Amino acid sequence: MVQENLHSIQKRIEEACVRAGRKRTEVTLIAVSKTKPLALIEEAAEAGQRDFGENKVQEILEKEPQRPDLSWHMIGHLQRNKVRQVIDKVELIHSVDSLRLAEQIEQEAAKLQREVPVLLEVNVAEEESKFGFRLSELLEAVLSISKLPHVKIQGLMTIAPNVEEAEENRLIFRKLYQVFVDIRSKNIDNVTMSVLSMGMTGDFEIAIEEGSTMIRVGTGIFGTR
Ligand SMILES: *Cc1c(COP(=O)(O)O)cnc(C)c1O
Numbered sequence: 001m002v003q004e005n006l007h008s009i010q011k012r013i014e015e016a017c018v019r020a021g022r023k024r025t026e027v028t029l030i031a032v033s034k035t036k037p038l039a040l041i042e043e044a045a046e047a048g049q050r051d052f053g054e055n056k057v058q059e060i061l062e063k064e065p066q067r068p069d070l071s072w073h074m075i076g077h078l079q080r081n082k083v084r085q086v087i088d089k090v091e092l093i094h095s096v097d098s099l100r101l102a103e104q105i106e107q108e109a110a111k112l113q114r115e116v117p118v119l120l121e122v123n124v125a126e127e128e129s130k131f132g133f134r135l136s137e138l139l140e141a142v143l144s145i146s147k148l149p150h151v152k153i154q155g156l157m158t159i160a161p162n163v164e165e166a167e168e169n170r171l172i173f174r175k176l177y178q179v180f181v182d183i184r185s186k187n188i189d190n191v192t193m194s195v196l197s198m199g200m201t202g203d204f205e206i207a208i209e210e211g212s213t214m215i216r217v218g219t220g221i222f223g224t225r
Contacts, residue, residue: 001223002040002043002044002047002221002222003043003044003046003047005220005221005222005223006031006044006047006049006221007047009029009204009217009220009221010029012204012205013027013029013204013205013208013215015205016204016205016208016209017208019209020208020209022208026213027208027212027213027214027215028051028213028214028215029049029051029214029215029217030051030052030053030073030075030197030214030215030216030217031044031049031051031052031053031217031218031221031222032052032053032054032055032075032200032216032217032218032221032222033052033053033054033063033218033222034053034054034055034056034059034076034218034225035059035225036222036225038063038066038067040222041063041067041070042067044221044222045067045070049221050070050071051070051071051073051091052070052071052072052073053072053073053074053075053094053216053218054072054073054074054075054076055074055075055076055077056076057074057078057079057082057085057086060072060074060086060089060090061085061086061089064089064090071091072089072090072091073090073091073092073093073094073216074086074090074092074093074094074095075094075095075157075197075216076095077095077097077131078093078095078096078101080100080101080104083101083104083105083108084108087105087108087109087112087114087116088112088114091117092117092118092119092154092195093105093116093117093118093119094118094119094121094157094197094214094216095119095121095131095157096118096119096120096121096145096151097120097121097131097132097133098133099141099144099145102118102144102145102148102151103148105118105148105150105151106148106149106150106151109150109151110149110150114150115150115151115152116150116151116152117152117154118145118151118152118153118154119153119154119155119156119157119195119197120132120133120138120141120142120145120153120155120156120157121133121156121157121158121159122134122135122138122156122157122158122176122179123158124158124160124172124175124176125160125161125172127161130159132157132158132159135175135179138156138179138183139183142183142188142191143188146188146189146190146191147190149190152190152192153190153191153192153193154192154193154194154195155180155192155193155194155195155196155197155213156176156179156180156183156193156195156196156197156198157196157197157198157214158172158173158176158197158198159200160172160173160198160199160200160203160207162202163202163203166202166203166205166206167206169203169206169207170206170209170210173198173199173203173206173207173210173211173212174210174211176196176198177196177210177211177212180193180196180211194213195213195214196211196212196213196214197212197213197214197215197216198210198212198214198215199212199215199216199217200215200216200217200218201217201218201219201220204217204220
């Protein structure tokens, strides 16, 4: 089932890229495997899936040692006291949502003499229930975090509101893309702005049409949680 789902998601990604006049290689699919057993991850890996997303440190610590050959992405809220356990296990932390968290990552990364790639999470719709910087405070955050030598800002991430119709999120994605391009154009030292992580099972096609470079799909691949 996982392999069929993956193929169908892949096809929909390709079609969205065609509609948007974008190259398929511009969009990376992260298979969100949270709560799912390793057996299903193995199935996806067998079909060629390399990137997996998890939202809990504990789950990454359980799964990553069994498949260190795969790329693991931290996509959930990260507590500062868990930074040390996870920073050398993941390819990318999508969910840096405060300056204090970035400072903690800096401290631990410096000890390991490593550079840690991160995305800043943005709460575009300013939902009370969500983590992330507000758009109005984002540039200031980028500038502060850019001064941390071991923390490498590679782009932005957002979790769009849970809506009936994916189309309702188009303007959210468009807004974040504009901010992404705007920050990129400032050529800030130690900041790349090459990754825009947006779009999930319900809205990834719209996100791709609006410039996403990483989509995070869970249910569409692994079924309901
Ligand atoms: C669970 C989760 C996803 C995947 O959600 P689906 O709707 O199952 O595709 C994407 N991003 C984050 C941050 C998540 O926590």
